[in-house]
Amino acid sequence: xxEGMLTxxxxxxxxALSVADEVSSSRAELKMAVRFLAHAVVDAVEVARLRGERLxxxxxxxxxxxxxxxxxxx
Numbered sequence: 208x209x210e211g212m213l214t215x216x217x218x219x220x221x222x223a224l225s226v227a228d229e230v231s232s233s234r235a236e237l238k239m240a241v242r243f244l245a246h247a248v249v250d251a252v253e254v255a256r257l258r259g260e261r262l263x264x265x266x267x268x269x270x271x272x273x274x275x276x277x278x279x280x281x
Contacts, residue, residue, distance in 0.1 A: 216247035
């Protein structure tokens with residue numbers, strides 16, 4: 208499951224970078240690129256959270272991860 212999430216995050220990141228590199232990208236396309244990046248970050252944070260649960264991460268780190276997740280999924 209984690210591998211799939213990271214693969215999806217890499218695809219979303221590549222899409223966003225491609226749009227950002229295109230000089231003729233419209234505002235709407237750039238906004239979509241930001242959404243792709245946000246989705247990639249959400250997936251990466253979720254993988255980190257899942258791994259942290261298995262490794263026994265400090266409560267402060269869990270709070271930070273939860274804060275980031277809430278901010279990025281609004």
